[in-house]
Amino acid sequence: MGRLVVVSNRTANLTKKSQAGGLTVGIVDALKSQDGLWMGWDGRISEDISAPKQEKYDNVTTLTTSLTPEEHEKYYLGFSNKVLWPAFHYRLDLMDYRTEFADCYASVNERFAATLAPQLKQDDVIWVHDYHMIPMAAKLRQKGCGNKIGFFLHIPFPSIDVFSAVPRHEWLRSCLLQYDLIGFQTVNDVQNFHRYLKEHSDADIISPELVRVDGRTIHIGHFPIGIDVKQFAQTSSKPDDTVELERIRRKMLKRFQIISADRLDYSKGLPHRIKAFRKFLDLYPEYQGHAEYLQIASPSREDVTAYGDIKSELEQLAGAVNGKFADFNWAPIQYINRSIARSKLAPLFKSSLIGLITPLRDGMNLVAKEYVAAQDDADPGILILSKFAGAAEELSEALIVNPYDINDVAQAIQKAATMPLAERQLRHRKLLKRVTEHDAQWWQREYLDALLGKTERPQLIHQFTKHSPIHLTT
The missing domain is CATH 3.40.50.2000 (Glycogen Phosphorylase B;)
Structure with a gap:
């Protein structure tokens, strides 16, 4: 394995001695061990998008860019948080879909991919995070990227009826199926995704962990995130x-x-x-x-x-x-x-x-x-x-x-x-x-080992469903 390249909506402040949150704790440890690169939005909103900024913190490089006011309104507040967030949390009544939201969401992912692609090395492994970046693999594939690319969804994946009510859900599905590994938080999320694929795609469901589409094999699994x-x-x-x-x-x-x-x-x-x-x-x-x-x-x-x-x-x-x-x-x-x-x-x-x-x-x-x-x-x-x-x-x-x-x-x-x-x-x-x-470090090890094909996880999908009951003795 070469470098680990992480893509997420935001990057962490790597000047902090200790990090908060499972995502940041797990990712920073993995990045530090592999001279990694972390790309994301720097939090700035500006009409003038300057050249992407690279900074080095020990052996981790961050690659950040700003958003325009229009991108912030339509990509971040719009499609990400007025469409995907409410829908994935089963609140279709709060979903506010507009065509320009989806178009801007796709264009921001395109811009992020265009910024990242020249930085990639042939043996880099790419780990994309969360609902803001679902199209990232598809955009990178269009630019000739043949690297291993994994995706992890931090929020729930909804039931088949709810997800199929999301406008352009077929496009989102095709984007997800450009990843090599799709990771979810829970067994229920995995099952919801399988049910959706069976009803709304021609994917060949080989097993609970394997799907075949257009000659490509996609691995699917649940990886519950932990804390430090x-x-x-x-x-x-x-x-x-x-x-x-x-x-x-x-x-x-x-x-x-x-x-x-x-x-x-x-x-x-x-x-x-x-x-x-x-x-x-x-x-x-x-x-x-x-x-x-x-x-x-x-x-x-x-x-x-x-x-x-x-x-x-x-x-x-x-x-x-x-x-x-x-x-x-x-x-x-x-x-x-x-x-x-x-x-x-x-x-x-x-x-x-x-x-x-x-x-x-x-x-x-x-x-x-x-x-x-x-x-x-x-x-x-x-x-x-x-x-x-x-x-x-x-x-x-x-x-x-x-x-x-x-x-x-x-x-x-x-x-x-x-x-x-x-x-x-x-x-x-x-x-x-x-x-x-099952702490933050366990989470990132399990995910990356699965992405790299180092481990088989045939029993993990049932791991958290068979706890023994509480018995008290006096």
């Missing part, structure tokens, strides 16, 4: 005076904290979550004055109308709950609409009895894994997890809930609040073992 478990656990253990004081206060007052931390996004199910917490207080009034819910919702894509709508709805819901239940020395909900540093977030997770992670749909949800990694082995908290998060395939010892059913979520909160220590410890040991074994 050790780093996050260490961060959670660093003293934070304000978090510790709050923990002591709650202990003295016999209170406990429920925590959620998400981007402000309609796919996260934040209004449903607040309604479920309200139902919990209604169903179990003994917890009024004792349960505190901290919802951190960092801003996201604020220039997309749907995000402004959900922000207003959350503020109204949180205000209504506090208005009904709050006392002079207790407010049931703390709602924070800004980003919180990981150095603060990790100890907040550790000091919270319940991690409430209930997206309506999510590719993986690394916050769930971070909550597990942050816990104290001796007195761990309990993860409540949506069955529609990709992480639910792995983290079966969490309390798995239907996020649309507020009674189900409310009852799970009560179960977590009353769960015996021994059961919490057993569930945590099993969850931590799996999160540790």
Whole structure:
């Protein structure tokens, strides 16, 4: 193998000593080991697109370019985030398709491919990431690129009915089938893609992992992304005076904290979550004055109308709950609409009895894994997890809930609040073992080995569907 060449919408800040997020952690390690190249948008929006900028950080080179205002509006905010993002998260009602969005999406991928192609060497291996860059392999193939090219989708791949409702889905399919390996987060994503191919293509399905189209063999697999478990656990253990004081206060007052931390996004199910917490207080009034819910919702894509709508709805819901239940020395909900540093977030997770992670749909949800990694082995908290998060395939010892059913979520909160220590410890040991074994480094090794044909993975598609049940002994 020659260099690893990564293509994604954005590149990371490689001047940071430590990286956050599974994608960045896994990719940076792989790039550093192979004198890699990382190409993407530099975050700038300018009418004057200057020559692509190359910078070297140790043995990793970044190749970045800006977007024009039109490209930002139509490629990024338009087709990527008003068509693909809502559709892949099962929100066809929020999809805003316009022909010019798709045309610009294709032209930006063409421009990125034209920028990258002259930089490529014959033995480079190319790894393309996420929904912004689906056409990249097709654009590179048109320029004569015969390199191994893999694609990884970080968000869910939807059901056949939903994907076939996306305008130009046939074109997206043909673009995907130009890759040598198509990677998904979950078994369900792989199965959805297979069902779509059977109904909407003439692809020959050789096996769950192999598809043949136009004389080419395409490998398909699921590769659940992980986190840097050790780093996050260490961060959670660093003293934070304000978090510790709050923990002591709650202990003295016999209170406990429920925590959620998400981007402000309609796919996260934040209004449903607040309604479920309200139902919990209604169903179990003994917890009024004792349960505190901290919802951190960092801003996201604020220039997309749907995000402004959900922000207003959350503020109204949180205000209504506090208005009904709050006392002079207790407010049931703390709602924070800004980003919180990981150095603060990790100890907040550790000091919270319940991690409430209930997206309506999510590719993986690394916050769930971070909550597990942050816990104290001796007195761990309990993860409540949506069955529609990709992480639910792995983290079966969490309390798995239907996020649309507020009674189900409310009852799970009560179960977590009353769960015996021994059961919490057993569930945590099993969850931590799996999160540790399948961390960010495991993810990138598994993917790249599969792309290079170094490993056969015939059993992996069933790996996360046969967990043993929880048995407690006294």
